[in-house]
Amino acid sequence: MTDKRMTAEQVVSELRSGMTIGIGGWGSRRKPMSLIRAILRSDLEDLTVVTYGGPDAGLLLAAGKVRRLVYGFVSLDSIPLEPHFRAARQAGAVEAVEYDEGMLYLGLYAAACRLPFLPTRVGLGSDLMRINPDLRTVRSPYDDEELLAVPALRLDAALVHLHRADIHGNALCLGPDPYFDDLYCAAADRAYVSCEQVVPTEQLTPAASVLVRRHQVRGVVPAARGAHFTSCDPDYPRDERFQREYAAVAGTDRWAAFRQRYLDTDEAGYQQAVAARGPQMEVIR
Amino acid sequence: MTGTAPTRAEVCVVACAEAWRGDGEILASPIGLVPTIGARLARATFSPELLLTDGEAALGVGTWPVGGSPTQTEGALPFRQIFELIWSGRRHVMMGPGQIDRYGNINISAIGDFHRPKVALLGVRGAPGNTVSHPCSYWVPRHSRRTFVEQVDLVCGIGYDRAASAGPSAARFHQLRRVVSDLGVFDFTGPDHRMRLVSTHPGVTVEQVHEATGFELWTGGEVPQTRLPTAHELTLIRTVIDPAGHRDAEVRR
Numbered sequence: 305m306t307d308k309r310m311t312a313e314q315v316v317s318e319l320r321s322g323m324t325i326g327i328g329g330w331g332s333r334r335k336p337m338s339l340i341r342a343i344l345r346s347d348l349e350d351l352t353v354v355t356y357g358g359p360d361a362g363l364l365l366a367a368g369k370v371r372r373l374v375y376g377f378v379s380l381d382s383i384p385l386e387p388h389f390r391a392a393r394q395a396g397a398v399e400a401v402e403y404d405e406g407m408l409y410l411g412l413y414a415a416a417c418r419l420p421f422l423p424t425r426v427g428l429g430s431d432l433m434r435i436n437p438d439l440r441t442v443r444s445p446y447d448d449e450e451l452l453a454v455p456a457l458r459l460d461a462a463l464v465h466l467h468r469a470d471i472h473g474n475a476l477c478l479g480p481d482p483y484f485d486d487l488y489c490a491a492a493d494r495a496y497v498s499c500e501q502v503v504p505t506e507q508l509t510p511a512a513s514v515l516v517r518r519h520q521v522r523g524v525v526p527a528a529r530g531a532h533f534t535s536c537d538p539d540y541p542r543d544e545r546f547q548r549e550y551a552a553v554a555g556t557d558r559w560a561a562f563r564q565r566y567l568d569t570d571e572a573g574y575q576q577a578v579a580a581r582g583p584q585m586e587v588i589r
Numbered sequence: 590m591t592g593t594a595p596t597r598a599e600v601c602v603v604a605c606a607e608a609w610r611g612d613g614e615i616l617a618s619p620i621g622l623v624p625t626i627g628a629r630l631a632r633a634t635f636s637p638e639l640l641l642t643d644g645e646a647a648l649g650v651g652t653w654p655v656g657g658s659p660t661q662t663e664g665a666l667p668f669r670q671i672f673e674l675i676w677s678g679r680r681h682v683m684m685g686p687g688q689i690d691r692y693g694n695i696n697i698s699a700i701g702d703f704h705r706p707k708v709a710l711l712g713v714r715g716a717p718g719n720t721v722s723h724p725c726s727y728w729v730p731r732h733s734r735r736t737f738v739e740q741v742d743l744v745c746g747i748g749y750d751r752a753a754s755a756g757p758s759a760a761r762f763h764q765l766r767r768v769v770s771d772l773g774v775f776d777f778t779g780p781d782h783r784m785r786l787v788s789t790h791p792g793v794t795v796e797q798v799h800e801a802t803g804f805e806l807w808t809g810g811e812v813p814q815t816r817l818p819t820a821h822e823l824t825l826i827r828t829v830i831d832p833a834g835h836r837d838a839e840v841r842r
Contacts, residue, residue, distance in 0.1 A: 330668060377712035384711065393699070393709035402698060404717040406672045425676070425762070426718035429747035429755030435703045449758045481646035481667040 307471045310523040312342035312571060315496045318523075319343070319461055324352040326412070326457070326492055328464030328485035329534065331381040332358040332542055336465035336498045338530035338571050343369060345570070354412075354457055356405065356483065358534060359550065362388035363567075365398060366554070373398050374457065376405035380547055387554035401436055403427075403454075409484060411457035416490035421453035428452055462492035465531045466515065467539055468508060469499035473521025476508045479537050482515050489520040498525040500539050529575055546578065595818045597771060598623065598840035599826055600790045601730075603818045604769045606631040608683060608726040614638040615723075616666075616674055618682040622839045624728045624769075625655055628683070629830050630822060642666055655831050675715065678762055681724040683769075684716060688741040689727060691784045691804045692748030693765040693777055696741035703743055716746035724764045730839050732770035734803035749782030771840050772798050774815055779807030788815040 316339075319325065329335035340360045350371045355361050357378030364370050366388040378389040392398045403411065410422040423442055428451070433439045442453040464485040469475035475497045477485070489495035497516055502524065508514050533550065535542035553562045565577050605627030609617050617639045619628040632639040633652045643649040646667045649659030666674075674680055686695035687710050697716055701707035719725050725746060729736050744751055752763040768775040768784065772793045779785040785807040786798055795812050818826065826836070 375712060377714045379711060385709075390709040393706055396705035400704070402703075402713055404713055405715045406675065406718040409669065409672055424718075425721040425758055428717075428721055428759035429744070429751040429763075430713070430717040430720075431703075431744040432713065432717055435743070450756060451758055480665070483668060 305472045305518070308473050308518075308521060308524045309471050309502065310525060312339050312498070312525055312527065315339060315463075315523055315525060316342045316346045316348065318494065319346075319348055321348050322350045323460040324354065324458070326354040326459040326462040326488040327360045328462065328483060328488045329358065329360070329531070330356045330481070330483040331377070331379045332534045332547065333381065333481075334465055334479060334483065334531050334536050335360045335534040336463040336530065337532060337534060338527040339463045339465075339496065339498050339525065340364065341567060341571060341574060344567055354408070354459060356408065357389065358386065359547075362386040362554070365389060365392040366559075370398055372401060374401040374403065374408070376403050376408045380551060382542065382544060383547065383551050387551050391555050402432070403436075404432065407432075407454045408457070409487070410454040412484060412487040412491045414454060414456035415458040416487055419456060421455050423451040424454055425451060426454075457491060459488065459492035460494070462488040462495040463498070464488055464495070464516070465498045465527070465536070467500050467536070468503050469497055469524050470505040470508060470518075471502060471524060472505065473497060473516070473518035473524055474505060474508055474514055475499060475516040475521070475524075476513050477515040478513065478539070486515045486520075489516050494522045495520050496523040496525060497521050498527040498530045500528055500530065500536065502526050527571070530571075532575070532578060543578075546581070595823060596837065596840075597790060597792070597842050598836035599818050599823060600815055601769060601771060601840050602626045602630060602826055602836060603822055604774050604790075604815050605683060605726075605728055606634075607816075608767050608769070609636050609639055609681060612636055612639060612681050612724075614640065616640045616642070616671075616680040618642070618680055620683060621685045621728050621730070622655060622835055623730065624683040626826060626830050626836055629653070630825055633825055633829075634822060652825070652829055654829065654833075655835055656833070672718075675718055675722050678723045680719075680722075681726065681766070682715075682719050683726040683728050684719070684746065686727050686729065686736065686746070688736060688738045689729070689768065690738055690741050690748060691806070692750040692782060693727075693746075693768075693784065694741050694744045694748035694751055695727065695746040696743045697745050698743050700742055713743075713745040720746040720763060720765075721752070721759050722762055724766050726766045727768045729768065729770040731841070732772040732798070732801045734801060737802040737804065739804050749777055771842050772801060775806075779809065783807050785809060786812050788813050790815045791817070
């Protein structure tokens, strides 16, 4: 069987500007942040990003990588509003395709099943159809119900971060919630899984916790603390202190220094800079 | 401090708790601190069958303090299964609208033009799906004309007029139960399902509520006072659910 290990740079080299990229996790939880940071260092632009958004969306928007954002929300969880997302929305700098959270699920599920759409009540009567004029309704062939047809959200690539994976692309979720990571992978032409730890296949137990299977996965990226600063429970919680700093400097003249220290470097440099903060964090002023 | 008169925040907690009375074995989903205290109070007293999450992906057992975690769980409830639960109707959420109108349409996404909002809020989140699937209530910690508006800028959760005009598929399971603010309790039993003032909290006049509301509010006669917490409820709130008194930071009046 294939050894699918690759680096974040190799993943990014397989992506193209203009692609539609789905990002796993939920809000500021278990985001594939090391892969996001690799995209930030690349020339990629003009992306359509599909996400239950957190700092993944915020960082990509701040870097001007996103033309179109498909989302149910963008939040840092413990900080309800993502500052870069707000700034981009209020500047009209991104095409916003806003869906109900459940519609996003149905769109990914339709794509995973190779269906053009899935019907739902969700969105009926709301302004979603006004702000997304591409949305259509469909009449039930069994009764008189008219339902909203959520279009399939087919992805060129999916990026997810999980706790353990083998070299072939089977990956285990140890956390309290798988979110929709397997659906992102199933909805994508190419799925890339970054993981806290690569282990032998026989250590992927219990089998019921294997969330993503190798037939869906093109690349496995070993990335210890790769979800930082989002949570990756039970391996590590969200780095609330770092997140507060991230949110506090967003949109200020301190953002450039933050970017220089944490983002204008490779992943090892990022992790070193985070570790160097120590218990007495030196706050960028 | 048990024994002292109930604060406004405590009256609000009980008013929120009342939203889940008689709901039986469904998921109570409170958004915000006061509704969270209220849902736990409801389950600890008059609605013992309610399901409550630990704030992550598990269902908690017993009564635990806000900011803490339950000592015991009774099962996992990851997000995907929550959507199935929502669509099956087995849930009653209490959301916090940025704007709400007389028919109960709410906006939590964007103030101003959607494509270039003056203020970008959370996004529609689950509001469109919640309102067409199961009972919904609302909590407004600061009642003002900025929140209670003539017309919301973006309909995220649908009100009675939109449910009716969108047709039977939208209206079939649509049900708005109550709105609780720091001034009073409201429902939608006015003419044509317009918002009605059900009760005012102690120390609040009907005129004050009208003054703080950006649309014509139905009253339909004498407006009673919101019921006060019982001694047992006060003890639970003060010593078990919110011993640190976080509720007073959310209700400032």
